[in-house]
Amino acid sequence: MDPMNFVIGGSFLTHIERHQTSPPSVVVIGGGISGIAAARALSNASFNVILLESRNRIGGRVHTDYSFGCPVDMGASWLHGVCNENSLAPLIRHLGLRLYRTSDDNSVLYDHDLESYSLFDKNGHQVPQQLVIEVGQIFERILKETVKIRDEHIDDMSILQAISIVLDRHPELRQEGLAYEVLQWYICRMEAWFAADVDTISLKNWDQEHVLSGGHGLMVQGYYPLINALAKDLDIRLNHRVTKIVQHSNKVIVTVADGTSFIANAAIITVPLGVLQANLIDFEPSLPEWKLSAISDIGVGNENKIALRFDTVFWPNVEVLGIVAQTSYACGYFLNLHKATGYPVLVYMVAGRFAYSIEKLSDEEAAKFAMSELKKMLPHATEPVDYLVSHWGTDPNTLGSYSCDLVGKPADLYERLRAPVDNLYFAGEATSLDHSGSVHGAYSSGILAAEECQRHLSVQHGFSDVLNLVLREEMTEVMVPFQISRI
Known part of the structure; x- marks a missing residue:
């Protein structure tokens, strides 16, 4: 009988004792990249892993959809940091996955450079590029001034409040007319980076990442080739929703929705922060207060995508099409996948409260809304032949997109969220101290949790196999260059 797939009855302690000489066993909860990375590392170290x-x-939250006949990432789609220091670099290079670079370092728009987009007003008139550049430079000046505001105040505030103080002090930075709308678009893009509204983003922490x-x-080929490579030959049980985790006698008993339970020496919990906040998993005994407060105090942002596939390309050959407006909420933008992949696909992206508003619509209504925005910019736009809509905020498997820093919260939240509770280990993007909200941060957190779990159980069980951190050791022996376009 498999010691990790034992349905609990009255004699389970006797059952545990019979398997003390076998390699340590670990249940990993959550099949995102952090969970898969943890399971991969422990499996390579000869642990029993489910x-x-x-x-x-x-x-x-990495989900490459192929229904358009081409890969479209409806969740994470960027590699943030195209460099050898990125923890995913060896795997990406080894698999020969192609990257399309959308920005160099220090872009005011984070993941896009200033020259990579075209902005339009609501009447379909293109905003002069010189004005876009000038307002972008002013936006950078405003953000630099907010650092002074932070230094002057002990208490935290939202970045929006700080911007308001800056504009009161420096009226020359205020914008009017079309320039004001362009400034709102820059704020909209800032909100997209954090997946949160600017009135909730912490001034103390917004630039500390x-x-x-x-x-x-x-x-370019989506994230799934990487996910599938990491997951190869792992014992993965789909449609297994964990509802309860019990710590008992140095064991962990994990129960899923149909009542089946799995017993192991430890568990690595990688479910999204939104799921933990919703208390969808019952812990027995309850998690300590220091852990519960970390779970509740870290913010969970929301960002959604509406992907539209067309028969032909009718839009400008730029990476981003943006619409400016009087408020950041009314601004919007489309990512042009044709520029990167050659397929006639535009992706409308919405964040924060707006992302939740989109989820109240049917998919058809959401696609029609995106098309109405596109026709404001390009009145002669043709109708799409297909569409896809994400629902990260209301999906019970995620309940949000990725973590963000809220106003006035303690500085040690991510450390507390990551810290183990006896033989329960925690991973996922929200546990990454330096790279939260990123795929490589999630991946590294899974590796780190596996290392800590492995060290603890190896000492406890006298099990000394070596923990390999990548798919195969030879992957790091030959330096394969990145395959990058738009250098």
Whole structure:
């Protein structure tokens, strides 16, 4: 009988004792990249590992959809930091996955450079590029001034409040007319980076993220080839929604929705922060207060995509098409996948409260709304032949897109979220101290949790196999260059 697939009855302690001499066993909860990375590392170290995933697919918030006849990432789609220091670099190079670089370092728009987009007003008139550049430079000046505001105030505030103080002090930075609308569009793009509204983003922490060098690159073939390579030959149980986790006698008993339970020496929990906040998993005994407060105090942002496939390309050959407006909420933008992949696909992207508003619509209504925005910019736009809509905020498997820093919260939240509770280990993008919200941050957190779990159980069980951190050791022996376009 498999010691990790034992349905609990009255004699389970006797059952555990019979398997003390076998390699340590670990249940990994969540089949996103952090869970898969943890399971891969522990499996390579000869541990007994089962991964439980609530969906009918792996990947979690990494989801490459192929229904258009081409890869479209409806969740994560960028590699943030196209450099060898990125923890995913060896795997991406080894698999020969192509990247399309959308920005160099220090772009005011984070993942796009200033020259890579065209902006339009609501009447379909293109905004002069010189005005876009000038307002972008002013936006950078405003953000630099907010640092002074932060230094002057002990208490935290929202970045929006700080911008308001800056504009009161420096009226020359205020914008009017079309320039004001362009400034709102820059704020809209800032909100997209954090997946949160600017009135909720922490002034204290908004610029404290450690962004790797090398700019940002779209995964041209999508993220699934990487996910599938990591998951190869792992024992993954799909449609296994975990509802309860019990710690008992140095064991962990993990129960799924149909009542089946799995017993292991430890568990690595990689479910999204939104799922933990919703208390969808019952912990026995309850998690300690320091852990619960970390779970509740980290913000969860929301970003959604409406992908539209067309028969022909009728839009400008730029990476981003944006519409400016009087408020950041009314601004919007489309990512032009044709520029990166050659397929006639535009992706409308919405964040924060707007992302939740979109989820109240049917998919058809959401696609029609995106088309109405597109026709404001390009009145002669043709109708799409197909569409896809994400629902990360209301999907019970995620309940949000990725973590963000809220106003006035303690500085040690991510450390507390990551910290183990006895033989329960935690991973996922929200546990990454330096790279939260990123795919490589999620991946690294899974590796880190596996390392800590492996060290603990190896000492406890006298099990000394070596933990390999990548698919195969020879992957790091030959330096394969990145395959990058738009250098």
